[in-house]
Amino acid sequence: ILNSLLTLLNARRYTHGTTTVNVPLISLFAASNEVPTDEALSALFDRFLLRVRCDYLDSYHFRGLLQKGIDIETRQMAEAGDPRGVKARKVTSAKELMSLQQRFGDFMRFSEDFLATFKGLVFQIRSEGIGLSDRRVVKLLKMFAASAIFDGRKEVNDADFFVLRHVWNTPEQEELLQEIVGPVLDRWYDAHPDQARIGATPTSLQDLLEELRIIRETLSGSEVLSDMQLFSQLRNLGDIKAALQRMPDNPAAQRMIGEVDKLLEAMFASSRFV
Structure with a gap:
């Protein structure tokens, strides 16, 4: 087999x-x-160029998870009686992909600066003990081109190096890859503040605000929370703050960071954390 x-x-x-x-x-x-x-x-x-670990969603994505789950389950039940079976939702057609594949050579052009940065990243990754075969290195060029295409560009740029965060061989290497690739991505986005990060999970400010409201009501309520519940809220506040910090140009997000900090200070000031 x-x-x-x-x-x-x-x-x-x-x-x-x-x-x-x-x-x-x-x-x-x-x-x-x-x-x-x-x-x-x-x-x-x-042969599998990229590896992606599916983890639990952050708390502020929970409502969206439930709503999408309801939509999927409802659709599956509605289509269960169809003799053709449940229909898969089409993202793009095989015909479109094959057409793109035939023109792919037009996108396989890389500047000397891009290739020099790629070389540096590859050898840094290898020096940290993360195996990256020559075969995968060559194939990754296609992944960079594909990243540019699906981002609506005809040429690659340093933002496409985000795919290198997914070349790990063991889950423990994920954090190390982030430390290697992260600075390159940060430099590019600092120089291009108008660009949204590729591969970032879209986060709604409204979802974050709603989650923050729920946490505030939970902490200020009359019910006595267990240590486990308190630590869960601490983790949720940390997740919210991290998401807000990824919106440096949004004044509302920066104000919300202040609210999160106040809640964190109040929690740490309580006798439960002494």
Whole structure:
């Protein structure tokens, strides 16, 4: 099975007995409950250029999670009786992707400065003990180009290096990659303050304000909170503050940071945290 899958990924062919079928594969996505550690899987794991860990959403995204969950469940129940099965929501068509693939060479142009920065990042990543094969390094150029395309650009720039945060081999390497790639991204966005960060989870100021209101009411209520509940609210306030700090040009967000700080000071000043 592994050899068949590797052939499928490398050559876009599937062989069964004496029959070989060409497979029009564009991209392959996989999901796993754990990162493979078996040496026999290393070649296959290396074929997956990017690794993304799905974690719990922050508290201020919780209402949105529930609403989207309700919408999906309602749609699935409504379509359950359809003999064609539940319809998948189309993000883009295979035809559009194949058309883009045929023109992809037009986007595979990189400046010397970009390549020099990429080289520095690759060798810094490797020097920290994070394995990054030459094969993946070359393939990552396509990821940079794809990032630019889906951001509406014809040329790559340093903002596209955000994909390097997802080249880890173990989850423990995520933080280290952020420390390596983060400064490059920060410099680019500091020089281009009008640009929104690629790959950032969209955050609604209204959602943050609503979550802050709920926390304030919870802390000021008559109910005595347990230590676990208090620490949960501390974590939520920290998440909210981190999200607000990603909006330096929004006056309302900066005012809300002051409110968060006041709540944090009040909590730490209480005898529960002495």
